[in-house]
Amino acid sequence: MNKYINCILLILPFLILTCIYSNAQEKISLFPDRSYAVSGDTVWFGVVIQNGSALESSNVIHIQLDDTENRHISKVMVICNENKGEGYIFIPDSLSTGIYVLKAFSLIQKNTESAIVNQRLLAVYNRFDKEILSLKIPDKEYLKDYESNAHIKIETDKEIYKKREPVNVSVNVSEETAGTVANMFITAGVADPVSEKFSVSWIASPINTETELPVSLTEKNGNLISGRVSNPKNSTPLAGAVVMLSISGSSPYFDYCITDSAGLFYFYLRNATGTAELVLQAIPRNYEEYKIEIIENNIISDPIPSIDERVANKESNFIDDFIKAAYLNKLFFGSKLAQATPFSMPDPFKYPFYGEPTKTFYPELFIDLPDFQEISREILHGVQYRERDEEITIRLSDQGASQLFREEPLKLLDGIPVFNPRVFTPLGTREINRVDAVFFERYFGDLNFKGVLAVYTNNRSLGWTDSMPGLVHMMYPCLQPPVTWNFNNRSKSDSNIPDFNQVLYRESCESVVKGKEFDFYTSDFTCDIIIRVITVTQDHQIFINNKTIKAE
Amino acid sequence: MNLRIKILIPLIFLISTSGAQEFHIPWKPFTTEANSVNRKLTGRKYHFNSTLKGTVYYNNDWLKGSIVLENGDRHDSIFMKYNTFIEELIIFNERTGAIYILDKPDVSQFEIGTGNGSGKLFRKLYFDRFPRGERYFNVLYPGDKLKLLLWHKTNEEKTNLYRDINGLMRDSEFKLTLTYFLLFPDNDLIKIFPNRRSFINLFPEQKKIVRRLLRRNSINLKREEDMVKAVSLVEKELFAD
Numbered sequence: 153m154n155k156y157i158n159c160i161l162l163i164l165p166f167l168i169l170t171c172i173y174s175n176a177q178e179k180i181s182l183f184p185d186r187s188y189a190v191s192g193d194t195v196w197f198g199v200v201i202q203n204g205s206a207l208e209s210s211n212v213i214h215i216q217l218d219d220t221e222n223r224h225i226s227k228v229m230v231i232c233n234e235n236k237g238e239g240y241i242f243i244p245d246s247l248s249t250g251i252y253v254l255k256a257f258s259l260i261q262k263n264t265e266s267a268i269v270n271q272r273l274l275a276v277y278n279r280f281d282k283e284i285l286s287l288k289i290p291d292k293e294y295l296k297d298y299e300s301n302a303h304i305k306i307e308t309d310k311e312i313y314k315k316r317e318p319v320n321v322s323v324n325v326s327e328e329t330a331g332t333v334a335n336m337f338i339t340a341g342v343a344d345p346v347s348e349k350f351s352v353s354w355i356a357s358p359i360n361t362e363t364e365l366p367v368s369l370t371e372k373n374g375n376l377i378s379g380r381v382s383n384p385k386n387s388t389p390l391a392g393a394v395v396m397l398s399i400s401g402s403s404p405y406f407d408y409c410i411t412d413s414a415g416l417f418y419f420y421l422r423n424a425t426g427t428a429e430l431v432l433q434a435i436p437r438n439y440e441e442y443k444i445e446i447i448e449n450n451i452i453s454d455p456i457p458s459i460d461e462r463v464a465n466k467e468s469n470f471i472d473d474f475i476k477a478a479y480l481n482k483l484f485f486g487s488k489l490a491q492a493t494p495f496s497m498p499d500p501f502k503y504p505f506y507g508e509p510t511k512t513f514y515p516e517l518f519i520d521l522p523d524f525q526e527i528s529r530e531i532l533h534g535v536q537y538r539e540r541d542e543e544i545t546i547r548l549s550d551q552g553a554s555q556l557f558r559e560e561p562l563k564l565l566d567g568i569p570v571f572n573p574r575v576f577t578p579l580g581t582r583e584i585n586r587v588d589a590v591f592f593e594r595y596f597g598d599l600n601f602k603g604v605l606a607v608y609t610n611n612r613s614l615g616w617t618d619s620m621p622g623l624v625h626m627m628y629p630c631l632q633p634p635v636t637w638n639f640n641n642r643s644k645s646d647s648n649i650p651d652f653n654q655v656l657y658r659e660s661c662e663s664v665v666k667g668k669e670f671d672f673y674t675s676d677f678t679c680d681i682i683i684r685v686i687t688v689t690q691d692h693q694i695f696i697n698n699k700t701i702k703a704e
Numbered sequence: 705m706n707l708r709i710k711i712l713i714p715l716i717f718l719i720s721t722s723g724a725q726e727f728h729i730p731w732k733p734f735t736t737e738a739n740s741v742n743r744k745l746t747g748r749k750y751h752f753n754s755t756l757k758g759t760v761y762y763n764n765d766w767l768k769g770s771i772v773l774e775n776g777d778r779h780d781s782i783f784m785k786y787n788t789f790i791e792e793l794i795i796f797n798e799r800t801g802a803i804y805i806l807d808k809p810d811v812s813q814f815e816i817g818t819g820n821g822s823g824k825l826f827r828k829l830y831f832d833r834f835p836r837g838e839r840y841f842n843v844l845y846p847g848d849k850l851k852l853l854l855w856h857k858t859n860e861e862k863t864n865l866y867r868d869i870n871g872l873m874r875d876s877e878f879k880l881t882l883t884y885f886l887l888f889p890d891n892d893l894i895k896i897f898p899n900r901r902s903f904i905n906l907f908p909e910q911k912k913i914v915r916r917l918l919r920r921n922s923i924n925l926k927r928e929e930d931m932v933k934a935v936s937l938v939e940k941e942l943f944a945d
Binding site for chain 2 (some may be wrong): 502563
């Protein structure tokens with residue numbers, strides 16, 4: 153009996169540890185819609201989170217584009233629904249020819265030892281390159297290939313097609329397999345002989361980070377912004393500084409964080425999609441000069457050893473064709489530059505962070521007044537603006553204590569805290585859209601404001617922030633807005649307009665059926681076309697099935 | 705130290721620091737304890753000074769509790785008092801020493817006294833009759849279909865003349881009124897009186913069933929516990945899917 157108890161006692165900790173480990177570990181797999189791109193292109197991808205329980209796992213995945221030596225190029229963040237997500241990443245126009253790495257990870261993995269990053273390779277050809285003779289190809293030893301599933305068959309109506317001809321495809325999944333598949337992605341596109349060598353491969357690497365995050369956080373419909381405040385002269389971290397994050401708007405966003413002993417701070421933007429115009433400023437404990445740096449939440453993986461390989465003539469001709477096609481695409485359809493997506497952040501609260509305004513003034517309803525002093529005298533009752541000995545003071549009425557506050561209120565210009573009242577001086581009735589005033593002592597967490605004066609201008613330009621020392625005004629890409637991921641190359645009615653689409657079909661399947669049928673049109677390329685079916689099973693296995701056809 | 709000097713030092717300190725834009729009390733520096741990914745609690749300074757007889761508070765002593773905001777963020781271990789006269793939740797911030805009225809539009813619900821398992825849950829609901837507006841209701845029975853709610857409201861009522869603690873003559877005092885409501889699945893809020901007839905009349909088409917339920921379970925509806933039990937039984941009997 154004792155033997156059994158001893159055995160159980162020995163095994164139990166291992167079992168518990170295994171359970172904790174398997175719950176804590178999130179495995180993320182990335183599936184780009186192609187394995188090559190010409191600089192300036194957009195690469196679309198699907199991501200799947202495995203092993204994470206729906207409640208505890210992140211639903212925000214970071215996709216990072218680096219070169220093989222960990223030099224960071226760009227990054228996007230996508231939201232997953234039911235452990236699956238889709239998105240896209242722009243390949244910078246100026247990126248030089250070479251093999252690059254797409255890495256998919258969640259922020260919690262950064263803080264988890266033994267987390268593995270799923271890396272996919274991407275050949276990028278610079279669109280200004282004339283002749284590509286050699287490429288540094290990652291060593292095959294480091295590549296792991298996804299296996300194919302014998303129970304999934306891809307069939308086409310024929311093997312050889314003409315240009316711009318419809319291709320009818322049927323994907324047959326055995327009944328037994330269909331029941332086990334959790335996610336399915338289908339892609340079809342022009343095959344590149346160079347990148348085809350690693351198109352179904354991935355590289356595993358432990359996640360290394362340069363900087364620890366100030367907080368361990370599972371990102372759910374939000375993204376973490378972290379940074380450091382230091383003294384610009386000697387780079388010593390400034391602890392205890394109040395860092396304020398503001399986002400301008402008619403209902404502005406505001407939050408603050410106190411820096412820790414390493415000068416680190418963090419903010420969490422919930423449901424923020426698109427590119428945000430952030431303003432960060434700090435009040436150090438001793439009001440000294442400060443510098444704010446944003447910490448990129450990037451990861452570092454093990455460098456991928458590469459071998460310099462000569463590009464064969466046939467391969468080189470293909471690459472030339474891709475580059476020419478990219479040029480013609482730009483000529484006919486215009487250049488698609490990576491544009492900042494509009495920012496959106498739904499506010500679940502009825503009033504701005506400073507509460508319900510005691511009074512709201514609309515100066516444009518009154519006669520033209522040239523400056524803020526005149527406006528405060530004539531329109532803003534309860535707001536005292538004084539210029540004395542070159543010094544400007546603003547005081548608000550305190551309705552709670554029936555007197556004037558003795559201290560300056562929180563002053564906001566278009567939602568951004570202002571510490572120099574001179575910024576308001578030139579504003580007349582034509583420039584101001586609305587003024588909110590709160591005539592009470594307000595609290596926001598541990599912060600205390602002796603009234604709030606929020607001025608909203610008509611043009612909402614934050615140009616004035618550039619002259620403020622230490623203040624950081626930046627465009628920050630938040631979560632990628634949900635996109636229509638599916639694509640189907642259709643027949644072009646005008647034969648004079650070229651069709652140089654390299655990706656011909658892309659679908660993220662909502663459900664897996666035994667027999668799936670679809671069609672797409674070949675483009676103007678004379679090439680091999682690869683139809684790819686990616687399946688992720690409920691027990692976290694990944695299979696990639698391919699079928700190659702020809703377009704002549 | 706002379707008493708005058710003792711008083712003067714903080715006064716001089718106060719005068720010297722006034723005027724500048726400060727976001728905190730100078731002698732209480734900020735700490736990282738306030739850092740959180742949650743939306744911060746917001747409010748305005750609490751000014752309430754009355755020497756009338758009676759109390760305006762649901763809990764006279766500061767009790768720790770939890771607050772859930774409209775976006776679902778939860779704040780635990782917050783010192784709070786519920787003022788039933790102005791119907792506002794008063795917060796005491798331990799770190800800064802500030803006492804303020806929590807912004808009602810931001811709050812979804814709060815629980816007073818969560819520490820010892822005897823927490824009283826209050827939920828904010830829109831009351832569409834007089835006095836119209838958002839109010840906090842004490843949730844006595846939090847069923848899926850039916851909810852028994854209690855509205856705590858203190859009013860100033862006329863009374864015999866008396867002297868307050870300052871020796872001033874007063875002719876009014878604070879009086880607490882308790883009103884029970886039943887929240888139906890269609891969000892209809894109906895006032896109920898703590899007696900059998902009033903309760904039975906709430907279900908005009910099932911009077912017989914309700915009467916039988918109350919009789920079989922010996923519920924006379926005079927006490928709060930009886931009302932909770934009655935609502936629970938009616939929910940199971942009449943609102944089961």
